[in-house]
Amino acid sequence: MQVSDAFIAHGLEQARYVLFNVRNLTDMVRAPVTLRRGTAARARAQLKILETIVRRRLWLIALGLTLAPVRPRAATGPAPLAQGVEDVTQSFPSMPACRISLAGRAMDMQLHEGSVHFPCTVRASGPVPAAPIFARIIALHGLLSAPQAHAKRLARSLERLRRKGEARPVCMPDTGAFRLRAELGLVATALPGLINARLETWESSG
Template identity: 45%
Template sequence: MNAQTDILKRGLEHAALAVLDASALANLHLGPKRIGRGLAQRVSGRLRILETIVRRLILLMALGLQLAPTQPRPAPANPAPEPDLPEGVELAIFPRLSPRRLKLLPARQAFEGPGGFPDISGTSYGPVSPRKLMARIAALRRVIAAPEAHALRLARTLKRLQKNGEPKPMVGAATPAFRLSPELGALATLLPAQISAGLETWESSG
């Protein structure tokens, strides 16, 4: 195990612990129906930091992968025949429910748009549902539990973007994560420079 691999492994371990702490902050593991709005904002702020750190860890892993040449996709198999049903009976088709996924490459921010201050006339107060927070926590846990698979998927996406002449991903400033733990704070400070170094050959190797 080289130094960078060890950093990535330890970073994901500390991120997993921080996700547990964020969940425990609002007792989300108990499945509450409502939590205080201020508490929800605190948990959301912590998750936002962790999402950025985990996203950058996976990006750094993806940049270190060597992809094999893409094999042609096999021809699609013939669809299975529908079962014989009594006359007038049809199979019920239910909408597919997909869990929330952590976007490994954030959408590009649009700097254009109307100015002014946001309209707060419709702002609500009081307790809120924690379902969105729970979904974000579940998405983080899925990525942390299988980082190699997510890094491979991201590496393929990066290769496709590079081949199409897309600009390289932009890496923002370090995320202030020292309030989560000293280890995550140090890691968050280190990641932008590491990722920028991994993207140095983006234009020349496309």
């Protein structure tokens, strides 16, 4: 199944747009110490969906790469930003580090938990710390600022897993696409089929 560069670029651009909206929602530029509980809940929900889409987007890129043999090289600085991408993280205050796993075993495991009601449970109230949410935003920004570099590292990780004889990964359908703006929702819906098509040669490649 062919995947055009335009499709990949469009998906990344839509993800950046949603991430920008989450930054605005949380007023990140002002670096508040706390967020209203409702605002934090909306931000976490959007970030969870966005993390899945970006992870899958990088999988799609990684599975389409042809890897050259690894050659030792001297340490270099960070990869240059893609054209039109602004590095906004320099203006952010110091935040706890957040790392988004790209090749974890539970990459696309989707847990469907039923709604359980506990009559005696008291819901927490009041503001919540903003730093963990800001850390997730910064981590996503890092992935979207240099997608090719992250996809290449992911491709090497997947190749190591394949050579170890790990079972072929399966990308599950996205059940949260309906919560997204239309453009990103279409991208999210298409990704599982595209990824699984590229994984069909998992056992026979190499």
